[in-house]
Amino acid sequence: MTPPAESDTQRIPVRYWIWLFGAAVSLLGDLTMTFAIGWSASQHGGRVAGLILLLAAAPRAALLLVGGAVGDRFGAPRVLLASCTAMFVVTATLVPATLVAGEPIWLLLGLALVVGVIDAFFLPSSRSMPRLLVPPEQVPRALASFQVTGVVFAVSGTAVGGLLVSWQGLAAAAGFDALTFGVMIVVLILLRKTIAPPGQMPAGMLRSIAAGIRVAFGRPLTRALLITMTVAAGLLMPLDALLFPLLARSHGWDAATAGILVASRSLGVGVIALRILMRGAFPRPGVFAGLGLLIAAVGLFGLSVLDPLPLAFAAGVLSGIGVGTFTGHVLPLLMNSVEREYQSRLQSVVVLCQSLALVVMNPVLGTLSDVNGVGITGVCLGISIAAALTGVVVLTRPVLRSATVT
Numbered sequence: 001m002t003p004p005a006e007s008d009t010q011r012i013p014v015r016y017w018i019w020l021f022g023a024a025v026s027l028l029g030d031l032t033m034t035f036a037i038g039w040s041a042s043q044h045g046g047r048v049a050g051l052i053l054l055l056a057a058a059p060r061a062a063l064l065l066v067g068g069a070v071g072d073r074f075g076a077p078r079v080l081l082a083s084c085t086a087m088f089v090v091t092a093t094l095v096p097a098t099l100v101a102g103e104p105i106w107l108l109l110g111l112a113l114v115v116g117v118i119d120a121f122f123l124p125s126s127r128s129m130p131r132l133l134v135p136p137e138q139v140p141r142a143l144a145s146f147q148v149t150g151v152v153f154a155v156s157g158t159a160v161g162g163l164l165v166s167w168q169g170l171a172a173a174a175g176f177d178a179l180t181f182g183v184m185i186v187v188l189i190l191l192r193k194t195i196a197p198p199g200q201m202p203a204g205m206l207r208s209i210a211a212g213i214r215v216a217f218g219r220p221l222t223r224a225l226l227i228t229m230t231v232a233a234g235l236l237m238p239l240d241a242l243l244f245p246l247l248a249r250s251h252g253w254d255a256a257t258a259g260i261l262v263a264s265r266s267l268g269v270g271v272i273a274l275r276i277l278m279r280g281a282f283p284r285p286g287v288f289a290g291l292g293l294l295i296a297a298v299g300l301f302g303l304s305v306l307d308p309l310p311l312a313f314a315a316g317v318l319s320g321i322g323v324g325t326f327t328g329h330v331l332p333l334l335m336n337s338v339e340r341e342y343q344s345r346l347q348s349v350v351v352l353c354q355s356l357a358l359v360v361m362n363p364v365l366g367t368l369s370d371v372n373g374v375g376i377t378g379v380c381l382g383i384s385i386a387a388a389l390t391g392v393v394v395l396t397r398p399v400l401r402s403a404t405v406t
Contacts, residue, residue: 012142015191016133022187023126024149026084028160029180033091034240035161035262036173037111039255040103042245046376048105049242050366054359056112056119061355063120068348069208076125076132076344081188083122088181090114094174103170123351128343131335140281140332147273147328162259212345215338222337222346224399225330226353231390232293234357235383236323238365239265243383246369246376247303257309264313268299268320269327276328285329286400292329293391296322297384304380322387333403 041049071079094111101107134142164172217223240262248258272292282288299319306312338346365383369376394400 011138012134012145016130016142018187019129019133019191020146020149022184023129023146024152025180026184029091029177031240032161032164032173033177035245035259036165036170037108038240038242038245039161039165039258040170041108042242042249043103044105046242046246046366046369047363048366049246050363052105052108052112053238053242053362053366055109056116057355057358057362059113059116060119060123061352061359063117064124064348064352064355065209065212065345066205067121068124068212068345069205070121071125071128071344071348072212072341073208076128077188077192079121079344080125080129081185081192083118083125084181084184084188086118087115087122088178088185090118091174091178091181095171095178098169098171098174124344124348127347127351131340131343136336139335140328141277143331143335144273144276144281144328147324148270148277152270160259162254162256165255165259208345212342213349215342216346216349219337220399221403222334224397225334225337226350228289228390228394228400229330229334229350230353230357232326232387233354234361235387235390236296237354237358238362239319242362242366243369243376243379246366247380250376251307251309251312253309261312261316264316265320265323268317268322269324271317271321272324272328281329281332283404284401285333286397286403287395289326289329289333289400290391290394292322292325292327293387293394294322295319295325297388297391298322300380300384300387304377304384 037052038049041052044052067079090111097107130142130146131139160176161173164176215222216226244262244265245258248254248261253261296319299315299317299322302315302318303312306315334346334350335343365379368374368382369379
């Protein structure tokens with residue numbers, strides 16, 4: 001594709017860039033905190049780590065549809081502001097709690113449960129914001145700009161997470177996360193009058209939820225994308241918080257090195273996001289989504305068989321290139337497959353499907369990593385094979401192969 005014209009670039013409103021700044025800073029804190037929780041949990045073994053992550057996913061899954069309906073009814077920015085305020089209080093409180101009590105299992109379980117509840121309202125509204133801030137034809141570049149900016153913070157965030165955990169454990173990461181939520185709160189207050197109010201919705205919460213589910217699963221393209229993203233989530237989303245820390249421990253690497261390994265995947269995602277930002281998405285997004293899963297499978301295979309850190313880092317980058325190719329083409333297709341007034345409810349269904357996949361896969365993968373003869377190496381190899389098979393299936397589906405962004 002040819003580079004975007006100047007007029008195309010100018011179509012992205014200034015309000016989006018303001019939101020992007022706050023979202024990227026918040027992402028820096030979130031990645032630091034996610035790494036810290038995963039690292040703290042991994043010291044108790046794979047089975048306990050999987051259980052802790054399960055307690056974050058379970059309440060999120062139970063309340064997501066409610067969170068999506070609330071976001072569409074009251075407006076995503078308002079719900080997002082309330083969620084960020086709640087997370088600021090939680091992370092700020094966690095600092096003295098961990099300094100006094102340390103990082104026992106009960107504290108990690110309680111933290112996971114509270115974060116899961118807040119995420120049920122935070123995630124649908126947060127993920128719907130790009131579609132609410134930019135016109136449909138600019139959604140791919142808007143999402144790519146978020147990924148590019150996010151990668152800069154993600155690479156530094158995971159590295160910062162490793163350093164903070166090495167220095168002062170979960171307390172340092174929580175304090176840093178609280179500061180980033182404070183920035184996001186200020187940004188949302190500045191944007192509160194720049195976004196159109198929510199549209200009309202059916203009377204009653206249950207009717208609103210039902211209408212969102214009908215839209216999500218009643219359209220062939222949207223349904224195919226949801227199924228694909230659910231399978232991919234179960235295979236790929238446990239990597240950063242669960243599998244990479246366990247993989248690092250199996251090699252005898254410290255927290256800072258584990259953070260670098262996580263950052264390698266984010267770097268690969270950023271390479272693809274930068275390409276989409278500069279030149280636009282590829283013309284056959286469904287085809288390239290399938291190819292992305294095949295590339296990610298090759299990278300995961302490398303992680304399962306390569307021992308030297310430089311080679312593992314290269315494999316992590318390759319897996320990130322595959323993940324970036326997949327998400328960079330699937331997400332715009334999904335957002336533009338439904339109307340603006342359904343965005344929070346659509347995102348709640350997406351995150352619900354992904355959370356259900358994590359509810360199953362986190363404890364399964366964590367347990368398998370503790371099994372003699374399988375271990376974390378066997379788990380990564382199995383994910384590689386499953387991702388490759390999923391990519392092949394995507395390439396054979398006509399509704400995905402022929403899909404266009406607009």
